[in-house]
Every structure is written in structure tokens, then in C-alpha cells.
Amino acid sequence: MNQLKKTAAAVLKGNWQQGFTIPCQGLYPFQWNWDSGFIALGWAHLEPEYAQQEIRSLLKGQWSNGFLPHIVFHNPADSYYPGPEVHAANLSPHSPEVPTSGITQPPVLGFILEYILNRLDKDQAFLDFIDEVYDAVYANHEYFYTHRDPQQEGLVYICHNWEAGTDNTPVWDFIWDTFEVPKYDLPRKDTSLIDASHRPTNAEYCYYIHLIELFKEWNYNDTTIAAQSPFLIQDPLFNSMLIASNNSLIRLGALLGKAQQVAQLEAWNIKAKQRFNEKLFDPELGGYVYYDLRGERRLSHLSSSSFTPLFAEIPGQEMASSLMNHLDGGRFSGEQFERLLCASFDPTSDLFNSQKYWRGPIWINLNWLIYEGLLNYGRTDLAQRLKTDTLALLDKYGFYEYFECDREKNKSLSQGYGGNNFSWSAALCLDLLKSNQ
Numbered sequence: 325m326n327q328l329k330k331t332a333a334a335v336l337k338g339n340w341q342q343g344f345t346i347p348c349q350g351l352y353p354f355q356w357n358w359d360s361g362f363i364a365l366g367w368a369h370l371e372p373e374y375a376q377q378e379i380r381s382l383l384k385g386q387w388s389n390g391f392l393p394h395i396v397f398h399n400p401a402d403s404y405y406p407g408p409e410v411h412a413a414n415l416s417p418h419s420p421e422v423p424t425s426g427i428t429q430p431p432v433l434g435f436i437l438e439y440i441l442n443r444l445d446k447d448q449a450f451l452d453f454i455d456e457v458y459d460a461v462y463a464n465h466e467y468f469y470t471h472r473d474p475q476q477e478g479l480v481y482i483c484h485n486w487e488a489g490t491d492n493t494p495v496w497d498f499i500w501d502t503f504e505v506p507k508y509d510l511p512r513k514d515t516s517l518i519d520a521s522h523r524p525t526n527a528e529y530c531y532y533i534h535l536i537e538l539f540k541e542w543n544y545n546d547t548t549i550a551a552q553s554p555f556l557i558q559d560p561l562f563n564s565m566l567i568a569s570n571n572s573l574i575r576l577g578a579l580l581g582k583a584q585q586v587a588q589l590e591a592w593n594i595k596a597k598q599r600f601n602e603k604l605f606d607p608e609l610g611g612y613v614y615y616d617l618r619g620e621r622r623l624s625h626l627s628s629s630s631f632t633p634l635f636a637e638i639p640g641q642e643m644a645s646s647l648m649n650h651l652d653g654g655r656f657s658g659e660q661f662e663r664l665l666c667a668s669f670d671p672t673s674d675l676f677n678s679q680k681y682w683r684g685p686i687w688i689n690l691n692w693l694i695y696e697g698l699l700n701y702g703r704t705d706l707a708q709r710l711k712t713d714t715l716a717l718l719d720k721y722g723f724y725e726y727f728e729c730d731r732e733k734n735k736s737l738s739q740g741y742g743g744n745n746f747s748w749s750a751a752l753c754l755d756l757l758k759s760n761q
Contacts, residue, residue, distance in 0.1 A: 328719055333370055336367065337370075343378075344378055345359075345374075348744065350517050354395050358432045362747075362751050362752055363751045366751020369443065372450060384422055389467055390463035392428055393428060396424050404514075406533065406536065408425075410536065413544065419544075426536070427539070430562050435565075451579065454576055474550045477595065477603075478597075480566060482557050483549050483550075485531075485532060485535075486532065490629060492524040494669055495627065496528075510526055518741075519741070523680075524681060560604050560629050567597060573585070574589045601639065610647065612629075612633050612647070627668060630650075634647065651710070652706050656670070656671060664727075665691070665713045666729075667684050668683070668687055669683050684729065685729060686726060689752060692755065695711050721738075723746050724740025726740065726742050
């Protein structure tokens with residue numbers, strides 16, 4: 325595995341810019357929010373100073389109300405659509421000087437800070453860095469609970485599919501069916517850089533762009549978005565990342581003597597965890613699902629996001645066991661269906677597609693989250709199986725964006741899917757390898 329570690333390190337170094345890391349050349353030429361969190365964890369194993377620079381660079385894009393956008397456009401590039409001129413985040417009075425998008429992504433920074441501190445054996449210099457950025461990360465959480473929880477129930481909403489991180493999961497199909505959009509001119513760049521059949525369709529992209537056009541019309545005003553956006557979803561992945569980051573900020577805040585913030589985080593978490601289990605767990609499916617606030621309905625489909633509450637230590641033992649059964653002999657199980665762990669969407673569903681972005685393929689960041697979640701519940705056997713599958717893919721193909729989950733198909737493939745030399749695949753590989761030592 326030494327060669328794998330060397331290659332992973334080379335990927336991160338190759339994607340390093342001046343103070344931040346792009347996800348990959350061409351396809352994603354800017355700084356992405358949750359990518360940078362996972363990437364910073366990878367840098368902690370190589371150059372801890374780069375991990376600090378990564379996070380500082382991301383926080384340069386933070387808005388005055390605590391909002392942290394999903395893209396920070398530090399540098400000009402013409403290989404990505406939609407760029408800063410399409411997002412026009414400057415329409416918001418809260419936007420910073422640096423161009424950003426006007427939507428966000430799963431909030432991973434809180435737990436990433438704690439993971440890095442632990443990986444660095446409680447290094448005092450990194451703890452000092454956490455003290456430096458703690459208030460900014462806390463402000464992002466405060467933004468969510470203040471502006472994204474209209475019912476004050478402890479669950480926050482996303483208003484765009486890109487905010488979920490799982491851009492084209494089949495779950496969104498049921499939201500697109502509820503409203504119509506114009507046909508937009510789409511000067512997409514992604515479909516000319518990689519296999520277009522693996523990417524979201526133009527029809528789907530019209531919905532993505534239409535939502536941005538609505539937000540611009542409303543000057544990115546949260547009150548208006550909450551009242552009028554046709555897309556308003558309580559996502560198990562997004563809320564799990566927020567709760568997990570709350571968990572970490574509570575522990576880090578205790579170390580740093582931030583009693584007032586710790587008390588508020590604890591209050592948010594008590595409400596959030598209880599409501600999460602009440603509202604997002606589908607007892608018939610035995611797993612966590614999405615809730616559509618507009619349609620006031622559960623969207624009862626399982627995906628890799630359904631397992632992320634394990635990472636945030638949300639379910640009790642009974643719910644956790646029900647959830648893990650899907651990985652061990654159930655719907656997602658490699659043993660029953662000859663699939664590697666973990667498909668990004670329910671492999672037993674008619675909507676499953678093992679090649680198409682978030683409609684079925686394996687993603688390394690979700691596998692890492694599920695791996696750590698299984699360890700939280702003492703399932704070292706299942707965690708090891710998932711890690712073995714993950715490292716085998718990376719060892720065979722290299723550091724692609726996402727991967728085929730079907731064992732039989734993998735016998736004849738020579739590469740992964742999406743972008744190559746993908747930063748979070750490399751970064752999280754380094755962390756998984758570290759846990760072997």
C-alpha cells in the first residue's frame with residue numbers, strides 16, 4: 325500500500341493551488357466546500373500547514389451572516405459551468421468580496437477539525453488554529469438553525485439539489501415532477517470533458533439552473549426562499565453532517581473554554597437528534613429517508629445518505645441494527661447481490677444506475693463516512709469489509725471521482741468514472757491507510 329499512499333500524495337500535490345486544492349483539473353477548477361473539508365484531512369497526513377491553509381481559504385468565502393457557499397471562485401477558469409457570473413451571489417447584501425456561489429454544501433468543517441486534531445495527536449499548534457477558526461465555523465451552524473429551520477424543529481432544509489452534495493440522486497426526480505421549468509441555454513463543459521452518459525441530463529440541469537435563477541430574483545433572501553422555493557428538503561446526509569459537526573464543536577469548545585457556544589450547540593443537538601429519528605426514519609424501509617417540506621411527505625427511498633446518521637451517532641441501537649442490516653445481507657449487501665459496498669442508491673430499485681453519478685456508483689467520501697459510522701456502533705467486521713472494497717477500487721483504478729459497484733462489471737473495466745486524480749478520493753485514501761497502522 326506504500327505505492328497507493330505515494331500516488332494519493334501526488335494527486336493532492338498536483339491539485340494544490342495557492343492556498344487551496346481543486347477537486348480535479350478541468351472538471352472542477354475552483355474550491356468546493358465539503359471537498360475542502362475532506363481534502364484538509366488528507367493534507368493532515370502530509371503537510372498539516374496545508375490543511376490549515378485549505379480551511380482558511382474556504383472561510384474567505386464566508387458571508388457576513390455566517391453562510392458558507394459551496395464554491396469559492398478564488399481564480400478565473402473557463403472549464404466549468406455555471407461560473408460566478410451565473411450565480412451572481414453579489415446580489416445578496418451578505419456576500420463577501422471574493423466571488424462565490426449562493427448555495428451551500430454539507431457542513432463538514434466541525435468534525436473535520438476534530439478528526440485532524442486527533443490524527444495529529446492533539447497537537448497544540450493545530451488546537452490554536454481551531455481556536456482561530458472556531459467562531460467562524462460556529463457562525464455557519466448558527467446560520468442554519470436561524471435561517472434554515474422554519475418550524476424550529478432542529479432539522480434544517482436544503483433549497484437546491486447541489487446543497488445535498490448528491491447532485492442527481494433519483495430522490496430528486498419526485499421533486500422535479502412537482503414543477504415545470506423553462507428550457508435554458510446550457511453551455512455545459514462537463515459533458516465534453518468526461519463521458520456524458522455518466523452525468524446528469526440537460527433536462528435535469530434546467531431544474532438546477534432554474535432554482536439559481538429564482539434565488540437571484542429573490543436576492544438570495546432566506547425568508548423568501550423558505551416561503552417560495554419549490555425545492556425545500558430535509559436531507560438525512562446534510563443534517564447528519566451538521567449534527568456530527570455539532571458533536572465535534574461541543575467537544576472542541578469544551579477544550580477551548582467556549583461555554584456559551586457549547587451550551588447552544590448542545591441545545592440544538594438534543595432537539596435535532598430527537599426530531600431526526602421521529603421524522604426521517606422510515607420504519608417500513610428500516611432506514612433514514614428525505615422529507616419534502618413543500619409536499620409534506622417522506623421521500624421513501626434508501627441511498628448511501630441513509631447510512632450517514634451512524635457517523636453522527638443519531639440512531640439508538642435498534643434503529644442502527646435495522647440500518648446496518650441493509651449492508652450485511654440486505655439491499656446494499658455485496659454478499660447477496662455481488663456488489664461492492666456501498667452503492668450510492670438502493671440497488672434493488674428500478675431507478676438504480678451503477679454508472680450514473682449519484683444514481684448508483686460508489687463514492688469514496690460516503691464510504692469513509694459510513695466506515696467511521698460503523699466503527700461508532702462496534703461493527704468492525706462490516707467496517708473492514710467496506711474499507712477493503714474501497715481500497716481495492718482505488719488500488720485497481722486510481723483516484724477517480726466515483727466507481728462501479730457491480731463486481732462482475734468491474735472484472736472488465738480498466739478505469740473508474742468521472743474525473744480522474746480526484747482530490748477527496750486521494751485524501752480519504754490516505755486517512756483509510758492511516759487507520760491500518
